[in-house]
Amino acid sequence: MSTGGGLLPPELPEEAAPSLAARFELYQRAGGIITPLLTAALAFLIGGLVILFTTGKSPLSTYKAIFDGTGLNWFFPWVQGSEPGGERFNAALNLQQTLIVTTTLILVGLAVAFAFRCGLFNIGGQGQYIAGMVAAVQVGIWIPDSPHVPHMVLAAGAGALAGAVWGGIAGILKATVGAHEVISTIMLNWTALWVGTYLVGFGGPLQDPAQESVPTTKAVAESAKLNVWWGDPVLQGLHIGFFVAIAALVVFWLVLNRTTLGYEVRAVGFNPEAARYGGISVGRNFFLAMAISGAFAGLAGGVDILGWLFRVDQTSVQVSSQVAFIGIAVALLGRNTPLGIFFSALLFGALLQGTSTRNLDPEVFPPELAGNLTLIIQGLVVLFVGADVLILYLWRTRLKLRRKPPPEVVAQP
């Protein structure tokens, strides 16, 4: 950069902005669980105003209809009617769908959160998710008659491994040549999207030879499908991937807080220079953090394929994979903690399900509008969560107001 680089002396190191993890620490101190709740409430409030001013409909009844579509009313004991068609029965069906989405969101949220704790922004969940889908569907197809449990584990594991490889590329580039992980993961996303489209598309190597006019792979073998433990398998009941996601939350916590690797990852996240000085290999941890992040996202793709999609087609490569971007909102709102990620995944899962064409009553609010409303709320959450300084500022002002005694005029001698 002859025009820019040599212009001025390099910035002094102490002026460097705090790393993401250090900001996160600051944020954590700024008000515990209250700030994410405030953030979400603010976003929903603005969403309500949008409803009111554009359609004139009542925000409360709209949100109520969305809530009823999520099936979360199943938890209310007064909702009756367990027979088919009854209110409780329908709520159970909806809740199963919500939890299927929540499963995916937990895993893609973890994919963002783990990298965050190492000071890296993994925006590449989509590519890692696609890699996971493609690998899992292959292993799911390849071995037609095999024992159920090993086949399932192998296929899901292949998904995680493929995701780890795809994320690891960004990690290696960061560790060796210092390429910014945001740029490389964006490029890896779109590379995965188009390569995936090619693989399953017309004439692609993975396309189902039995149906040449449909851009899709074969369906996975029965032995690779995840068991449905709640609801009817024919009606897309809730598969055991939900427990995989819960287990992943526990693993995430254990690895970060109870292992040397987790300690090193967090140390690098707080301050790479200090970690390096303390004898930690920063590059190695960059790579491992991205690979582990990628494994979570790849597992999400694998679980979706083995749990309810069963085959990879062009829509799942290009559209379904966008669910990985919500992982950013999930991780940010959940403050990169396991419990937070669980609840924010549930929130966004419910929002997605409640605004879907199938679940939202069009009499109350048009679902096409509601889907976009979800995007607006999502954007607002990310926007506000990112503004930790704003929240800190508001918080400090509030504390000051509370602590400050009434102003007194002290006469100066």
Place this chain on the structure above:
Amino acid sequence: MSVAEGVVARAGVRIDVPRIFGIASIGLGLLAFWVALPPLTTRSAAVPVALGAAGIAAGLWAWRQGKTRLGWTGVCIALLGIVGGVFATRAAVGNLEVVITWSSLTAATLRFATPLTFAAIGGLFSERSGVVNIGLEGMMLMGAFFGVYGADRTGSWVGGILIGMAAGAAMALVHAFFSIQLRSDQIVSGTAINFLALGITGYIYIDTYGNEGTPGDLPQVPDVNLGWLGSIPPKGLGNFLEGAFGQLNLLIWLALATVVLAYIVIFRTAIGLRIRAVGEHPRAADTVGISVYATRYAAVTVSGALAALGGVYLSLGFVHSFTENMTVGKGFIALAALIFGKWRPFGVLGAALLFGFASAVAPRLENVEDWASYSTLFSALPYVLTLIAVAGVIGRSIPPAAIGRPYEKQ
């Protein structure tokens, strides 16, 4: 060599012989591929191999003489030229002629490159001032929708362009406020912009136009008719010029002008110096009295307006309608072009043309039965190339020094 240098020094002209060899190696590599394509369609594999080998030799020599990066690039391109050339000699001439018609391919390249150029030049302003703009995609989408909306409401394409650009600038102001004033993470804020733009445009689109889609009688940005190009002798050249440049949209020419203008502003004016100073060393810029915040605000707003203009071209100048999420990643290709072009206006234009060429060839491959499935692979090319560029294999891209770091006033 020393004699040559002496001669050159005495003549008073600086001729960098290794550099010329390096450039020649790139040229020979491209030539090796080109001879096997229409109109020449050489059928013998020996010709591209010979040209490519000469290119490799020239590149290696340039490398030995200290032009490491240029030499490397030349060797790589020459190798690719041989591979491409040999493959092309094997392909049926009929297939090649379906895919490659230089005049219409040039016009299509320009059409695909225009939205990328606008958005990438926009990103250049923002990133040169030290603010990462992941939100280009969203700002482009705002332009695409509000361009249509504005043209529909005002009944004129000028109104469409102005309202579209204003919408993109408004979105950029949100990004600027959060990433400059509130010092939130610029990437988080940019991601939020993309979500928001998708939601806002989708919401208003459905609310206003519903299932019918945007009206078919939208005012369109006019084409510039340069029919006289066809009369330029010789006949072949005239036909090519008319086919390639005779009927291009006004905004395509505006995009090319924007590149020149951006170069002048960034590298030849005091404003540009300020933008670059703020992006490289904000503290020093602040010390000499440049307002870091004001400069960054202005640069980010301009980036939003330009990215939106790219979106307006897409909807009003190219497709003549709006559909939800119609930018489908063009903002990210623009980001790639910005990095691939090393944050320089003409580099960005070159990258946008290269990526535009890839987008122009891809649909043409679908017309040939044997190659149809590769057209999607071709779409991945811009991203793979950018990945290689950031990895530093061919000419490493180095961003402005203070990029991504919020500045705190003292």
